[in-house]
Amino acid sequence: MTEPILSIRNLTVEIPTRHGIFKPVENVSYDIRPGEIRGVVGESGAGKSMTGNAVIGLLDPPAHISQGEIWLNGRRIDALDPEEKRRIRGKEIGMIFQDPLTSLNPLFTIGEQLVETIQLHLGFTQAQAKARALELLEAVSIPNPPERFNQYPHQFSGGMRQRVVIALALCSEPSVIVADEPTTALDVSIQAQVLDLIKKLARERQIGVILVTHDMGVIADTTEQVTVMYSGKVVESGTTDQILGAPTHEYTKSLISAVPRPHEKQYRFPQVSYGGRETVFKVEDLARNWPKTQASSSGKILSVQGLTKRFVEKSSIIPSRQTYFTAVDEVSFDIHDGEVFGIVGESGSGKSTVARMIATLLPVDGGKVMFDGKDVTRLDREGQAWYRRQIQMIFQDPFSSLNPRMKVGDIVAEPLLHHKILPRNQVEARVRELLDKVGLASDAYRKYPHEFSGGQRQRISIARALATQPRFLICDEPTSALDVSIQAQILNILKDLQEHLGLTMLFISHDLPVVRQMCDRVGVMQRGKMVEVQETEALFSAPEHPYTRELLNLMPRLAQLSD
């Protein structure tokens, strides 16, 4: 084995706070060898990014390295003075951030940003630097570099920008690149391309890469070595196959078991408890008081017909000069009583817009949404009140879907009070009961949302959604902001709801493995159009549309995962 180019030894990072010293990174060690990609995986708050920041010397004060060593090419770099650290940054260690949209300065052309960095590190003349910049753009597969050279970041797509970011990280042939969630903000198809590029560059240029991610799929497809972190500490390190296939640490096991399997349908997500994360969800109790669902006349609770939405792209006083962007283009599908219908697609495919139109949060520009035989896009006042009680929605971001200034009890009580479902004096008891059923302690009633974790908040959202005892639940990417273990819990709850309460669900997601586990039927959307609607298993085994096939191909294989 070659010598490591970067070694982290017993690294501890401390942040002094008013509540005492907080150690986001504690006693962490790992090595990187040339050409090797090491995945650093863990859930949010595990300290994986902080380690990367410590390596490149960009800890935000008051965070600081309190202990340990970092060696780069045989030189200890953690104790260098700031100026020397700066000289290493970009020259010997490159960095790639998560969000390509915000990583580039919007006011400078990418050429200016490249030339600036090249000149700084390599001392080139303007012309030399430009030649090198064009070379780098070529290397990261940006078409037509001479033209792109003079363009501004906003003229690039997300994937292209991330390539530019990579080119910038490569400017002076660094020996190590720290990539912090480099593909999290990208769509799957782009994600695969960028990861391939990183792999290729690492191999060809013998660069060691630290790939920080929360995504097991990325780990499985890209890395050779994996370090698993949990609450600031390394719990397990080893080759990728070893960690994914035969994890030894309980935490790693729980983490891996919670990853949705792309290639088979499981009944429930297996949950291996670690650190007391399992909480009860008393769906049977809820079911006891739940009204018997009356089947809709046609068996189709919801029928979407030719649904269309246009957004103004460029406004003008003259209507004819106004240009539109069609976000949803004549989409039609049916949802049967009691099923979970999934819609998958990449960002911008219009799937969330469809969900919001069904929820009547957005007006429609064409088509109909028939709910139980009534067109809900043209409801009168009374009809609206009725419809509002039939449907509810779970949103993607658990942080923005609860009003931070309202107490949890009030949040859950709001639908009850608004629809006057219960006499005022019984509301509190019902709210407490609901909170208890979704697995929150009784004092949750008087707390504010910010006192809860993401998973708990999603439970609060569920409690709010269940308050009106709806027949139909829309879930718009309900778990994409959550860590995998929490995701598994929430998905299990949703499954229970469907099963025990007979709820019909519309499930929006970009994550194919999740969709496979959750849905009975799936529709695939691409650029505003519904390209294919199939039974889930049929779709995964025999996709008809080329786009569906492409999506399935890009799905991480995760073949090595233990069961």
Next chain:
Amino acid sequence: MKTMTGLLAAAALMSTTALVNAETLRWARSGDALTLDPHSQNEGPTHTIRHQMYEPLVIRDVTGAFEPALATEWAPKADDPTVWVFKLREGVKFHGGEDFTAEDVVFSFERAMQPNSDMKELIGSIKEVRAVDDLTVEFVTDGPNPILPSNLTNLFIMDKGWTEANNTVNVQDFEGGEITFATTNANGTGPYVLTSREPDVKTVMTRNEAYWGRDQFPMEVSEIIYTPIQNAATRVAALLSGEVNFLQDMPVQDISRVDQAEGLVVKQAPQNRVIFFGLNMGADDIEADNVEGKNPLADVRVRKAMSMAINRDAIKQVVMRGQSEPAGMISPPFVNGWTAEMDAESTTDVEGAKALMAEAGYGDGFSIRLDCPNDRYINDEAICQAAVGMLGQIGVKVNLNAQPKAQHFPLITDSKTDFYMLGWGVPTYDSEYIFNFLVHGRESDIGTWNGTGFDNDEIDAKIATLKSNTDLDARNADIAAIWRVVQDEQLYIPIHHQVLNWSMAEGVGITVDPEDQPKVKYFTMK
């Protein structure tokens, strides 16, 4: 920061250069002349600027006595009291070199009688002006007019030829916004010649070496730079820092500071202006009080009591810093008809005032609004404020409404105030002027500033005879009789006579003019 200190240092180095020419009069006051056209705008500061460049037939000296200017002698014609004969000065030339003759006088008076002229009321009694010869002019009036010369002290003489040549025979239509050549240019016979003028900013004049009185008067100022400065503090600062060497409209509180300052002096003189409160005694009920259906001011005892509540000495002492003379009548001392006795009739007696109030049935007092200007007279607002406190002591609760003169004066002329402050100057030095405006019952062209509602036909008739009564003794007896009524009725509550304060650099020799009309030809420079 570095640049700042640099600038300051540079400024400090340069600062000494400003004050070299000792013969330059750098003169500041609060406002500017409105126009240079001699017959437009009958207004003090405007006349002040004109007086340096133009001359009337007669002027008043600092004692208020007539002094020959373009006329050397004047008297009514022995056989006809309706004709005044003026002998003109010989050898006088205008700035442009034109000779001054009787023709110019006739021309100027005819011009001053045009409808657009603001001086026409002053010479309304003149029927005809005729040139007897080159140096004699006769004025024919519509009746005997004993005080005609008094009305002529601000009536400036223009050159006929120059005026005609420059198409400015008609008086500028000021209100209509007309600009004529005479508005911005001047060609008088006066001691100073206009060099440049930016209205409201700066006016520069230089000495007229060919002036007829070049040897008679000191004429030591070779150049006048006149700058209006509105803000009082800035005005004083300009004097203290030496940027100006003659200041009119001196704030009284700064007198001692300026007086003590090295090289600066303050000079005083009683001004031809009296400050007083007007009371609406004529209305049946007044709006500005809290008494329904009755007018407390209609009762002379109330008016007397209010006058007795005012402590004029305290006002003089504190508000005016000694720069006023408590008044007992609403006439300045220079005026024909003024007597020391009547001017001493105001007394302060709070207990007596309370008794009078009780006697009049207002023992519990009443409330009333006092309207007061805040930018017209010296410390006008502070005087009113002091009066509010003093009247409060006899139970008259006063709400003070102090506002700029632009809003204040219309209240008086439109009868929208029942209790107000007013100041009055008497350019004619005769009581008739006061009676016409302040005592005569209000009609469209007389008694226009009488906001008291006082309207006595007998008095009005008496006032009407004053205009043409050539029997000076009889006339003076009538004046005294009218004054007696004004005093006994307590038509107005006199406060004080203003004292003028001019301040200047020590080297500038000036005597203060009671009409606040500095004439630079008298100034000396050391």
Next chain:
Amino acid sequence: MSDQTMTKSPSRLRRALDSDLYYAFRTSPVAMISAFVSILLILAAVFAPLVATTNPFDPSSLNLMNGFTPPMTDNAFTGDSFIMGTDDQGRDVFSTILYGMRISLFVGVAAVLFALVLGVILGLLAGYAGGWTDTIIMRAADVQLTFPSILVAMLVFGIAKGITPVEYRDQMAIWVLILAIGLSDWVQFARVVRGATLVEKSKDYVAAARLIGRPPLAIMLRHILPNVLSPVLVIATISLALAIIAEATLSFLGVGAPPTQPSLGTLIRIGQQFLFSGEWWILFFPACTLLALALSVNLMGDWLRDALNPRLK
């Protein structure tokens, strides 16, 4: 924060004392001192009748002969002595400052409240309703911005003077000041609230409330309003200081509080006339009070801005 750390909810006070804001406050000497000074001054103003030695707003109690008495000196005529001296009317400067501060604070607080209510309502409306409502309100804001505060104030004053009968003018002055300052100030509230509303409107909790069927008014007041209040609080604090200064400036230009009931600004206007003549105390004490008041309120606002901005932490 793990799922089982659910202890009993602490009391409201406990929670307030435990909050980050209070912690930030306790550890910032500037914030503590400025809060102390503001509260002291505000209390002194509110309880002026108890603290002051005389009632300067009662003209009949004044003795003009006490005028211009220097601080801590016996007046030559009356033998009275005043801790901060007297002004040109013989008013005790100390008492007048307390009473004047009352007016200044009242005008400031009322003007800011007026601007706040108007701005927040219009901002919420513009941000939430969008479309034509937004266009009209924001164009109105543009027009308003074209007139800087001083001009607005003078305009309002002019109109008020023109349309109100003379006898109500002195009671009016203060209300007109409030209206004038408030009118020139609402735009920044509206802009900030509109911006924040646009952000909040797109958040899912608003969608959730709409989904429940809450009417727009309820969503604006119950959901969005509480979430846009922190920047409003910061602006309100800083506006208060600005309003107090604006009142002083308007007094200087002659459109302020009546001289018989002077505000701090009117006192300064009166005092500045005596700057050169050596009666420094008439200007000095009110100016210092104004400085202390405005500065401490400004510092509070400044600190609040940083403390409430989570991203700066």
Next chain:
Amino acid sequence: MLSFILKRIGQSALVLLVVGLVAFSMFRFVGDPIDNMLGQERTQADIDRLRTQLGLDQPFPVQYYKFLQEAAQGNFGVSYRQGREVSEIILERAPATLELAAVSALIAIALGIAFGVYTAIRRNGFLANFIMSASLVGVSLPTFLIGILLIYIFSVELGWLPSFGRGETVRLGWWTTGLLTESGLKSLILPAITLGLYQMTLIMRLVRSEMLEVLRQDYIRFARARGLSDRVINFRHALKNTMVPVITIIGLQLGAIIAFAIITETVFQWPGMGLLFINAIQFVDIPVMAAYLMLISVMFVVINLIVDILYAFIDPRMRVSG
């Protein structure tokens, strides 16, 4: 881009129309010019004559319509007080105000940006904190008082600088400038500082908070990760991004400077439009007031138009779209 500018111009015209109505109608209610224009010895006949002459006897809408018609041609009638064409007076006064405003703005912008950047970079430094606190002292005193104190110190006590006026001016065509003479420059110092101080504080605080915001952006972190020096990051990357929002506010502040000049001009007897306006208010000189307001609005609108265009130059995102 062109359509964007056209749209802005359209909006501006609307704004001006409203301002025109507001300006004219409001002043219609203030005082009565007749009383100011006629002296002590006036008669009812004089009043009626003048009222007709000035058109004050006509109904309000007629007066406004006439006003708009005339205003469009730059003709605001005749000053009641000075008896001259308002446009002529304004033209005469404008250079003084514009020079004062320009120098003040220059001071405010230059120092404001410099201090703002400094206090942002050294966020918790002693000097930075001191500047921040000191700037608050500056805004906690009314402008007029600062002006008077400056006069007291630098003119009266030290005698270094003039206390009033513009000093010697030089005529360049219709424009008079005080920038070419020693006394003109000296006269400019105190008023410019007085006027600029407040705006400087505002700009400084704005620059600081925007810069802090920018410094927390990912692209700054990324620039740091690329090894760029602090100087390049602060002054090249951060400053340019900071200026984007700052420019808008500076545009607004320039308009405010011209209006706030009213106070400064009153204190320093600066012969500009502000002083003219104050005098006009005292004399209820409606044409001057209306013209001044219109002028302020026009300047404001023009400045903002320029700012919008400038915006597009700085921010490439604006250039391409729209």
